[in-house]
Amino acid sequence: MVNLKRKRGEENISRKVRRLSPEEDQEEEVPSIDEEEDDSEMEDGDSENEANGNEEEEWNGIGEGQKENTLSGTGSKPLKATGEEIRAIKDAADLYRSNSFKLQIDALLPNVRPKLKHSAPLDKFLLGLHEFLFKLPSHPPKQPLEAARSLLKKGVSVSYSIPLPTEDTPWKVAFEKPSDITLVGSWANKTSVKGQDKLKYGVDLAVEMPSTLFQEKDYLNGRFFHKRAFYLATIAAAITHPKTGLKNIDVSYISQLDDPRLTKLVLEQRPDDSPSDFSKLKAKVYIIPTLAADCPIPFNRLSPSHSNIRVTSESESSDDSSKSKLPSPFYNNAILTAFTPKSHLLSTHTFQQFCPAFNDALALLRIWANQRGFGEGSECHPSIRAFDGKGPWWAGLLGYLIFGEESASSSMGRGKGKGGRKPLGKGLSSYQLFRAALDFMAKHDFEHEPIFFLPDDYQSNHEAVFVDSSSTINLLAGVPLGSLKLLSKDAQKTLETLNSTSFTGDPFDEVFLKDHRDLQTRFDAVIHVDLSTVTPLEKPVHTALDTGSVQNAILSHLSSLLNQALGNRTSSITILHPSPSTRPLSQAHPSTLSKIQIGLLYDTEHAFRQVDHGPSVASQEADPESVQKFRKLWGEKAELRRFKDGSITESVVWEVKTIDEKSHIPVLIVRHILQHHLGLGEGAVHTWQTPFDSLLRLPESVSRFYVGSGMAMGFKGALAAYDTLVKSIKALDDNELPLTLLNVHPISESLRYTSVFGPVPLTSSLASALPPTARYLHPIEFILEFEKSSKWPDELKAIQKIKLAFLERIGSSLMSAAPGLKASVIIGEGSRDESDIQDTARLEILTPEGWAFSARIWHDREATLLDRIISGTGNLPHVTVKSTEKKGKEYHGAVRAREVYTRRFIHSPAHHRAIAKLCHHFPAFAGTVRIVKRWFASHWLLHGHVSEEAVELLCAAFFVGEGWEEEVDSDKTEVGESTTKKIRRDIPGSRERGFASVIRFLKDWKWEDGLHVPLYSASSVIKDKENGDLVKKKTEATPAAIPGVWRVSTLRDPKGTAWTSKGPDVIVARRISVLAQATWACMRDMEETGRVNVSSMFTHPTHDYNVLVQLDPSILPRYHHNVSPNQSYLDPRSKLVNTTLSSSSNTVRSGFDPANLLYRDLQSTYTDTFRIFHDPFGGDHFGLVWDPTLRVERVFKVMNRFSSVPVTIKKGQEKGKSPTKSHSQSKEKDLVVLNEEGVLGEIELCDFRYRVISTISDHNFFFTSLPSLVTTDGQPSAVMEPTNAPTPTTLSRAQTLKKQETMDAFRQTLRHATGMSDRTNQTIPAVVIMAKNASGADINMHMIMGAGYTGTLDIKEHFGYLSPKPDAPEIDFGTTFWGASITKLVTSVAAMQLVEKGLVDLDEDITRVLPEWKDPQILKGFEEETGKPILVDSKKKMTLKHLLTHSSGMSYGVSHPWLEQYRNYMKIVPKGNSLQDHSLLPLLFEPGEGWHYGFSIDWAGAVVERLSGCPRLGEYFAKHIWGPLGLDESSWTFHPQNDDDFKKYPRMEMQLRQPDGSMEGQQANPFSIPGVYDGLGDFDGGGGGLYMKPVDYFRLLESLMRNDEVLLKKETRDMMFLPSLEDNQYLMERIEISLETATPPGGEHPYLMGVPLGTRVACGLGGMVTLEDVEGKRKKGTMWWGGMPNLVWWIDPSSQLTGFFSTQLVPAGDGIVRNVSSQFEVAVYQELDK
Secondary structure (H helix, E strand, O other), rough: OOOOOOOOOOOOOOOOOOOOOOOHHHHOOOOOOOOOOOOOOHHHHHHHHHHHHHOOOOHHOOOOOOOOOOOOOOOOOOOOOHHHHHHHHHHHHHHHHOOOOOHHHHHHHOOOOOOOOHHHHHHHHHHHHHHHHHOOOOOOOOOOHHHHHHHHOOOOOOOOOOOOOOOOOOOOOOEEEOEEEEEEHHHOOOOOOOOOOEEEEEEEEEOOOOOHHOHHHHOOOHHHHHHHHHHHHHHHHHHHOOOOOOOOOOEEEEEEHOHHEEEEEEEEEEOOOOOOOOOOOOOOEEEEEEEEOOOOOOOOHHHOOOOOOOOOOOOOOOOOOOOOOOOOOOHHHHHHHHHHHHHHHHHHHHHHHHHHOOHHHHHHHHHHHOOOOOOOOOOOOOOOOOOOOHHHHHHHHHHHHHHOOOEEEEEHHHOOOOOOOOOOOOOOOOEEEEEEEHHHHHHHHHHHOOEOOOOOOOOOOOOOEEEEEOOOOEEEOOOOHHHHHHHHHHHHHHHHHHHOOOOOOOOOHHHOOOOOOOOOOOOOOOEEEEEHHOOOOOOOOHHHHHHOOOOHHHHHHHHHHHHHHHHHEEEEEEEEEEOOOEEEEOOOOOOOEEEEEEEEEOOOOOHHHHHHHEEEEOOOOOOHHHHHHHHHHHHHEEEEEEEEOOOEEEEEEEEEEEHHHHHHHHHHHHHHHHHHOOOHHHHHOOOOOOHHHHHOOOOOHHHHHHHHOOOOOHHHHHHHHHHHHHHHOOOOOOOOOOOOEEEEEEOHHHOOOOOOOOOOOOOHHHHOOOOHHHHEEEOOEEEEEEEOOOOOOOOOOHHHHHHHHHHHHHHHHHHHHHHOOOOOOOEEEOOOOOOOOOOOEEEEEEEOOEEEEEEEOOOOOOHHHHHHHHHHOOOOOOOOOOOOOOOOOHHHHHHHHHHHHHHHHHHHHHHHHHHHHHHHHHHHHHHHHHHHHHHHHHOEEEEEEOOOHHHHHHHHHHHHOOOHHHHHHHOOOOOOOHHHHHHHOOOOHHHHHHHHHHHHHHHHHHHHHHHEOOOHHHHHHHHHHHOOOOOOOOOOOOOOOOOOOOOOOOOOOOOOOOOOOOOOOOHHHHHHHHHHHHHHHHHHHHHHHHHHHHHHOOOOOOOOOOEEEEEHHHHHHOOOOOOOOOOHHHOOOOOOOHHHHHHHHOOEOOOOOHHHHHHHHHHHHHOOOOEEEEEEOOOOOOEEEOOOHOOOOOOOOOOOOOOEEEEEEEEEEEEEOOOOOOOOOOEEEEEEEHHHHHHHHHHOOOOOOOOEEEEOOOOOOOOOOOOOOOOOOOOEEOOOOOOOOOOOOOOHHHHHHOOOOOOHHHHHHHHHHHOOOOHOOOOOOOOOEEEEEEOOOOOOHHHHHHOOOOOOOOOEEEEEEEOOOOOOOEEEEEEOEEEEOOOOHHHHHHHHHHOOOOOOOOOOOOHHHHHHHHHEEEEEEEEEEOEEEEEOOOOOOOEEHHHHOOOOOOOOOOOOOOHHHHHHHOOOOOOOHHHHHOOOEEEEEOOOOOOOOHHHHHHHHHHHHHHHHHOOOOHHHHHHHHHOOOOHHHHHEEEOOOOHHHHHEEEOOOOEEOOOOOOOEEOOOOOOOOOEEEOOEEEEEOOOOOEOHHHHHHHHHHHHOOOOOOOOHHHHHHOOOOOOOOOOOHHHHHHOOOOOOOHHOOOOOOOOOOOOOOEEEEEOOOEEEEEEOOOOOOOOOOOOEEEEEOOOEEEEOOEEEEEEEEEOOOOOOOOOOHHHHHHHHHHHHHHHOO
8 A cells, every 4th residue: 555645844943044135135026836935034934923822914014022033143133134024024015916905805804704702602512512422322233224213213314325234234333422522624723714695604523433333344335434324313313302402403414515425413503592502603513423543444445446335246355356346436535534624623733833824825715715606505606516515625725835745756656756846835925825826726737737646546546636735535536627627717817817907996806805606707608407307328336336426426427528528629617506405314315406507618719610520430440449439429429421631530510500500519519418428308408598699680581581592691791792892992993083092991890790680781682572671781881091192172171072072983983893883972971960071971882782881081181170170270280379269160060070080080990900800819709799789779778879889899898908919919829829818818708608797897887987998909009100090189179078978998099988978978877787787687597597588688678768659660671670579570471561661662772770860860859858769770669768857847048958838836836846946036937847748749740650658757767876977067967766766876966956855754764774674674884963054053052051952954863773783772872983084174173273373384394393204205116127216305395284185295004005115125014003103104296296195184183282282182182172162081082992981982883894785893993004093002193093972073063164263263264164285186186096996896985975076176174175066965165074984074164054974884985875875965955945
């Protein structure tokens, strides 16, 4: 027997420590896991932790009292940084993608681990269970079936595994009390991590079975497993005994991998409030029977090559050497698992002791794995096969990386002589270890490279080998290679995300928080298989015995078959199914798995080939076995075929008719294999690929005419016709064309494979056969570019006329040269905004074959002339003219013409080339685009609101990465594979996956952040500039307002408006989000149920339109494109077909679509009246939505721009009918509203067949209002909400004007949101709301009388509970909160008091008071080669105003990546508890020349301390702020831990929003800066350290609102509300820059706090200030700010109103809380209006 134990050298050998100089540090790279690490560099950094026994987080740096290393030489010399210290310093800059990444990890880890505060009851329970088990009586030996029958009478079945014992079984089972009981697994080692889908933590209890129960031969024929099963059943019977058992405990069985041999007991606590009630811990206890080390079962009989299942032998002791015995590797491995729990416990403990970062690294790795399905799964989210219960493997993997692997030849004296893996050592951080694990999984070849061992008996009997270092068990036994390949791909993808510089999202969310288990976006094909009718072609008897069940044998066989059949067509074949579930004790074996999913990832280079070649005829005699194997695999599909090269081979041919069917070949193969080998027919196999085909095809009733015509069709036909036409044009004589034709640029989607329907021709003869509803002919557009010449006129109108002449000449020449060809010159686009300087001429060409083309002429001189008009330079471009006159018609016409020119002649050709290139290199791209376009069209959005080019760019984002063009342009890589695979490893290989990816993106896309698509390379853009294909001069004017809110940018279009300037606008963009969410929900339903209903995703809901117009389908020539047409209209013989049109002339009209023409007319005419929606692909309905603001009465104006009808409101009429003005005036006011009937009457005058289905006058539009969605002018969009729609985050203008949100309704909303109505539906923590206006009770009366007077507005209410605990009490006005940054206003008031007293001036050099900042330096960046900081001396003085306005240049050290990089380079480890310790860093800019949030106001607090004579800021507050407001010192504090008076008040528990939207309580403020705002620092943090009751803080707000001079003089308070930055643009830029990094997913920018994005704001001396009204909310001049736990206050001087919304939830900017606080503000202002 080969010694399977891994050898390891002595771990306590002294090593010499190599010192690192700063120069060495600069060049040090983070080691890859393949590089050799010098452990000596890492050791002495751990000396203190090892000596003290402390476990510190690796990112906390080095402790202050670190001991000198005894190996470092003389103690008098200062120690240089150790390797661990250097890595700790370099972590943030070198390893973390963003400045918040490290903090995010810090916040994540505590929230995925068990709440140990609830562990005491579990400890008590385990102690009782320990005593209970040791007191169990012995059971004498019995025959297995007899013993099972006795237990069955008690309701407990014995889970005997196959081969089952019989009545003739000679050996017996027995029970004795355990020889040992040990807590093992992740709970014992404190490595437990929260699972997905609210799964409970597992607590493993190893119950060691006495060795006296076993015999040497128990390894044979399942004897050990039978004895184990009886032992476990006996324990179960004892625990469930009604009298002597454990109380309030639910006991059940569960089997890992549904293998009865690995059954264990599950104990779950029923809540009973007993001391041992551990139900709150959300844990369950597993009892696992194990074997002792002295067990008589010999280890040498458990190697993988041994055969221990001999069901046919008559005697277990006989050894029939003449009969070959099949090995039983999985059976043997299952026995070995009984020896491993203790060894795994000890090995993991060793890892923890050796490497301090091990626990955190393992937690990160498990979180990452759980988010991707490599853990326990459920019905909704099935897990990757064989990865549930693989906890020891993740720990073993990290241990393998830490300790390395010895050479196989040295450790075993045999093998291939491969060198072992070098150890990484113990000095790496948790994040480094996590990345090392990813690197290993991404690069390791699990199939051919076994871990730790190279003996044949392991590698030849297991697909993958990873033998644990502490045992002989193969931790990857039973894991299919497909699962491991998917693991490798996920690791590769994650590393790409972490390494990418172009990743637009938050890498932390992508890696750790985002759920990646959605099958439709993860796999190119998902196949749902019903196994209930499986009938294997061959009975897998031995495999079933080896794997433990028939089910496991079938799945193992299926995995092997699919790998053989698909071969290199796929890069991964993954079987997914729910994890094993618990079963009652009366059920011996697990339930049979009825359904599985098979996920395929395509290798697109090979996936769609139509022929699979097998052995040739010549090889049949030499290797008949391979021929037989091929035929056995394929069955009747295998056949001999002769090929063009003359060879005759066994082959399998997949017959397909269309390119869409070709993309289904891998699924067809799977279907065939399932049918042939497992007897699973069509009804048992479901996939959603085929239903998409019908969405992109013509109906059969129409396509049959084309098929019978024999004409060239589709994209190839269109390209061939285009090439022929281009050749004809180029062949024209020079005499026919006065200028030489340089280039012809195709710009049609029909020529780049992305039109929804394949292009088809239409001849007159074919048109006569088709019904009138199928006679649409789509024109194919292209551009003609002639040589540059002085013959062109230099005047725009003349140029347009010359174009007409050119087109007429070309058309005449073509008709002469090609008989049957027709050409017409068309002028105009049908738009009211066209001008005579705009390009409007085109040549329409109808070829004899029935193809339609549309040609335009590109002349680059137009751009120059248009730019001159726009800039006002005329014919003197060198003269700059400054005109103050209002821009006239010519100017606006030039702007529109320039926009059309740029889009049509600059962007379109380049876009076409790039998209065509994508279609060529990525097989799934074209299909993805076509389906996504169909989706947009089916929901009435394409063309009218979203351009086709925008959709193509959107889809391209999922296929391209930076540098993709350069890589695909190279022919081959060194290994001969296509280079497209190197760009991204997550490129969709099927159109269905691409579609799902786009929908998932759209449902969550924060489109105000934009999307950058690296469609073009920098080299191609430069090349086009050199060739003159790009505009060299930038247009100086742009349209005043761009309605489109999507920003999809490329290198050619950095602003991202080329294809989105016209739409979608904010209303449509919201609608797209809602439709995407509904579509995604439909996909999820299909994924979970297996019921395929693709059509439902393309069926548009119409009940939410105000007006629905139905068109007569019989007159729509494009009706055959309808997503669900009435087939009667497509049958030429049907009575529904328009007989007039059928019998009329069969003239073919290119692009004629009357529905689209009417749509464009209505859209242009009524753009200010309603939104109109229509499906351009044969849609027979229009949907109209009135502008809700027009349905509210307003004063009549001549230029109202809409049809109105008068409404008279007289004196005394009910107040509130109009939100515009009060009507309590003496005379009548003439008001108007939208004349809806008049508008519909105007539409009726159109000569078109339609009818109004319904006018839903009282039904609101269903668009939802997502966070921070505003129009281009910064105002909320005019969107209405239905009563049953989700509450909007940003309230609309219509909502404000119609006063839909009253304070009473808001109170009800708060009751629901805070859980006061139902704790199970709570969405936000407790809330205190307060608002008051100047007419309310005077603050001084509160001080004197304690009550005050009731005024116009006085709101003070609280809602919710102190904590998430079910028994938590309600909060009250005595509850205290952490105020965080609301402290800044108090400090600012204190500083202004000193200004009033003349102790300091706002504009004087503040370094008089703060000498620490006497000569600051400014950090400008870092040297590229050395990383050395570039520092320059500051030349400007720093003032108090700079401190109060965050324009000093200071920052929080963690909020800017440069400062982290600076700290790392300078080896500055943040420590200490003073303000100086944390904030004395270089400035980011000259004082006054920027804006950045940071420690500025904390230093303003230091100014207050030093000038006032008060030693602490809190003392000053007590005397000069809170004292005058009537508060004593027990009402507030900076140090809650040390203030006994303050502790008497209940404090609200901080809560943290979880990824799934739930909330969890936190013992500490998870985002406070250690030593700064957590109450533990040595200073009073004036920037965020205040703890107090909200009701007390409100006194400050009320005093400032009233301007009552209690704290400040009136003029001083007024000064605070003025914009105080030297340049307000600094603030606006910072808000824009920090949009991505500061805004949580689904939330709001923390700086805005209810102010719509785009609103002009400034910074005052205490908070932000609005520079314009926010409609329905705060007015111009309002100051506001808040605190990190989502607190927000505002003071509105013009309304004489203040409000305060306080809660305790992080992170800041939470979308749900901001939604509620925004509603509160609206309700307050509505109450004020009353």
